Amino acid sequence: MGDQEVISFSQGIRMMFYVMKPNETSFQSIEEVPDYVKKATPFFISLLLLEFLVSWIHQGKPASRVDDALTSLSAGVLSRLPSLFFRSFEISSYIYIWENFRLFGLPWDSPWTWYLTFLGVDFGYYWFHRMAHEVNIMWAGHQTHHSSEDYNLSTALRQSVIQIYTSWIFYCPLACFIPPSVFAVHLQFNLLYQFWIHTELIDHLGPLELILNTPSHHRVHHGRNRYCIDKNYGGTLIIWDRIFGTFEAEKEKVLYGLTHPINTFEPFKVQFHHLVDIWTTFWITPGFTDKFSVLFKGPGWGPGKPRLGLPEEIPEVTGKEVPFSAAASGSLQLYTIIHFVIMLGFYEETFSGKATLTQITLLLRICYIILTITSIGFLIEKRPRAAIMETARCSIFLMLYRFGFLKPFFPALTAALEIVFSICVSFWGARTVLEFRRSS
Numbered sequence: 001m002g003d004q005e006v007i008s009f010s011q012g013i014r015m016m017f018y019v020m021k022p023n024e025t026s027f028q029s030i031e032e033v034p035d036y037v038k039k040a041t042p043f044f045i046s047l048l049l050l051e052f053l054v055s056w057i058h059q060g061k062p063a064s065r066v067d068d069a070l071t072s073l074s075a076g077v078l079s080r081l082p083s084l085f086f087r088s089f090e091i092s093s094y095i096y097i098w099e100n101f102r103l104f105g106l107p108w109d110s111p112w113t114w115y116l117t118f119l120g121v122d123f124g125y126y127w128f129h130r131m132a133h134e135v136n137i138m139w140a141g142h143q144t145h146h147s148s149e150d151y152n153l154s155t156a157l158r159q160s161v162i163q164i165y166t167s168w169i170f171y172c173p174l175a176c177f178i179p180p181s182v183f184a185v186h187l188q189f190n191l192l193y194q195f196w197i198h199t200e201l202i203d204h205l206g207p208l209e210l211i212l213n214t215p216s217h218h219r220v221h222h223g224r225n226r227y228c229i230d231k232n233y234g235g236t237l238i239i240w241d242r243i244f245g246t247f248e249a250e251k252e253k254v255l256y257g258l259t260h261p262i263n264t265f266e267p268f269k270v271q272f273h274h275l276v277d278i279w280t281t282f283w284i285t286p287g288f289t290d291k292f293s294v295l296f297k298g299p300g301w302g303p304g305k306p307r308l309g310l311p312e313e314i315p316e317v318t319g320k321e322v323p324f325s326a327a328a329s330g331s332l333q334l335y336t337i338i339h340f341v342i343m344l345g346f347y348e349e350t351f352s353g354k355a356t357l358t359q360i361t362l363l364l365r366i367c368y369i370i371l372t373i374t375s376i377g378f379l380i381e382k383r384p385r386a387a388i389m390e391t392a393r394c395s396i397f398l399m400l401y402r403f404g405f406l407k408p409f410f411p412a413l414t415a416a417l418e419i420v421f422s423i424c425v426s427f428w429g430a431r432t433v434l435e436f437r438r439s440s
């Protein structure tokens, strides 16, 4: 997709709420379509900070916890890494169908096509999202998004790496008549719209609640109270839930997260733990029919149970639930925030310069990014191996930095970063030796 298109500040704000006009977002070819999601990064960060400030002023406490928010942002970072190498699977499969199987092509520059695609993408999203909750193998990807026990703007960025390998199926019918360039625009806006609804700061929005997906409706979707399960799948519009009988209004206080919380901040467990569970269950389940059901019936299914499992097996909310936290100290939290921000600097730089970077540089930078989010997960979870992993990570950073694989994003910081990371290596190295001595 094209990066040349400049987005004005007003367009940037409007695109976060899907308030865009057809004539400013219609393109003839897929190559001209801007990477709106990438261009949204400064708006993601500004709105995250705004939510943080507003909740601090209004409620006397931040809307998010550092450990949970960093885990969500790490999932967001991880889910975007494949796009450094490939065009998104949702787009490439769509183009393939358009080029080989289309029945007819609607004009790319007609407002009618634009509005029809808006509806079509949202309808496709509803069914993808519903199946992502009702089909176990699809839930393996989507559960990542639901694994936060908090509900704030950072939760929106807790995205799955593998979800796009099933979601593409639901957009195939559109590829029979809607040009890829129009589809690619709406797919991005549909995703961006869902950012602002992940907040507890916005209460009810009056008549808008009738047609739009709102923070209130989506809070229900993220709830693990029995009345919230398998409800409100809509992306931008809530009308699909009202039509197909999956709508539920917000009632008693919502408790967020998975019905069986995973209690971890490790980015790879957050992404893949359910896939591993399915793999194990698949092999220990006897008989072909039941094996098939493990994959394609609901996550709550078991032999002898209905397709979507038994509602009474969902743990009742007592109000005494405590969200998982390893209670990392304030200084350790600050440390992880600083290193996350440094990583984000290199992450941004890698995305903007990807066309000029060699494959080996790209791969080494991805190693640094993955190592950073893994190590931060270990640190905030206070795991026994955290010190040795952080020593290794900071040493690897210094090597990549010295050999020029990681370029400083602000030249003025060149020496400072080297000093900071050298101190980190010494500090965590000493901790590792101490812990080793204590345990032996």
Ligand SMILES: [Zn+2]
Pocket: 129, 133, 142, 145, 146, 221
């Ligand atoms: Zn969901």
Ligand SMILES: [Zn+2]
Pocket: 145, 156, 198, 218, 222
């Ligand atoms: Zn959500």
